[in-house]
Amino acid sequence: MKNQKILSRRKFVRNSALTLGAISIIPRHVLGQGFTPPSDKINLGYIGLGKQGGILSNKFISNTDAQIIAGSDVWKSKRNAFEGVVSGFYAEKRRQADYKGVKTYLEYQKLLDRKDIDAVVIATPDHWHAIQAIDAMNAGKDVYCEKPLTHTVAEGRALVDAVEKNKTVFQTGSMQRSWDRFKKAQEIVSSGKLGEISKVLVNVGDPAIAYDLPEEPMPKGIDWNLWCGPAPLLAYNSKIAPQVVDKYPDWRDYKETGGGILADWGAHMFDIAQWCLGMDKTGPVKFMPPEDPQAVRGLRMLYDNGIEMVHEDFGRSWSVRFIGSEGILDVGRSFLESLPLNIVYEEPFENPSKQFDDQNNHYQDWLSAIKTRGETICPAETGHRSATVCNVANIAYWLGEPLDWDPVKEQFKHNAEADALLKRTQRKYS
Secondary structure, three states: OHHHHHHHHHHHHHHHHHOOOOOOOOOHHHHOOOOOOHHHOEEEEEEOOOHHHHHHHHHHHOOOOEEEEEEEOOEHHHHHHHHHHHHHHHHHHHOOOOOOOOEEEOOHHHHHOOOOOOEEEEOOOHHHHHHHHHHHHHOOOEEEEOOOOOOOHHHHHHHHHHHHHHOOOEEEOOHHHHOHHHHHHHHHHHHOOOOOEEEEEEEOOOOOEOOOOOOOOOOOOEOHHHHHOOOOOOOOOOOOOOOOOOOOOHHHHEOOOOOHHHHHOHHHHHHHHHHHOOOOOOOOOEEEOOOOOOOOOOOEEEOOOOOEEEEOOOOOOOEEEEEEOOEEEEEEOOEEEEEOHHHOOOOOOOOHHHHHOOOOOHHHHHHHHHHHOOOOOOOHHHHHHHHHHHHHHHHHHHHOOOEEEEOOOOEEOOOHHHHHOOOOOOOOOO
């Protein structure tokens, strides 16, 4: 009965979008410019209300296709702040009689129990992503989940299986795929304008390290057991979980809760490499770490077609360089450049990079797919494969030995030690 109600709600939202206006008795011009009838709205719940959750709430809060009605976080102060900001915005900007406010929860499962929530946005630390996303899908919700999609390869495959089982509309937060600059890079590489690609350089940060921060006094207002969740119960330190967030916390650096900046930014830049090379459903087959066991750059990866991808600092900000027989292409968030220049720009421009400033709307892409039940620009399988590159790269750095990877079976060849790192033992936290 529960699943039937959820499916009925999904069908209702979809049909209301397809029959646009047919169910609106009151004309839209009477209701006000930009008004979306309640029947058309997608009700959103947020899991994780920290810095990234706040950024994502800003992406959706003014969208008239959706409304935020719930949030969940282990910090009481963040729940209160989220409730105030969201409710205040709707009260001031929309003045909609149908909006009944936002409610927040300590335990995300209570949010998922609400039948009026159609979809959830997950912006928790990486070690929580798969568990919360799968729980959400099993509760009948569509999902937007931040990158890197999962903490381990085994979690990623379980998540993709849950998407298929539940027919979920899923978007991975690798939003660069929606940006004009990266779309143009994908077009150039895939069209053969660079000739035969021999090498790709990916400049992102360090692999993950073991947690080593000293214990600090526990602040009031946080459920630390729930923050750690399936991870080991770590010594509290404000660097990974600050009460007041003025920059991104450092939990990303540690293997217990993240994948290092290698995975954090790799889920953006390895993702672009995978996309441009047409490798969205596969990945490299060999991972060869540098000889120096202390090195944090120099990992070489080989695709089955002979293309080499290297984790290397080539002197630019986090970005990707494609090296082909006919030219070189560099792409990052603030540049798209090629040698020769006419690969990207067919005529001179005073400031050519301005051509590709449009970031489009990764978030509307998801909402539109929810209404049509179509596929997003970065679905779960794609997010999983990009996260897998990062996860396996970390394993190669940790073990310091060459690894043969089977992207079909998603396991290593003849290496039980490496295979053991494809999954994790989850702590019992409740």
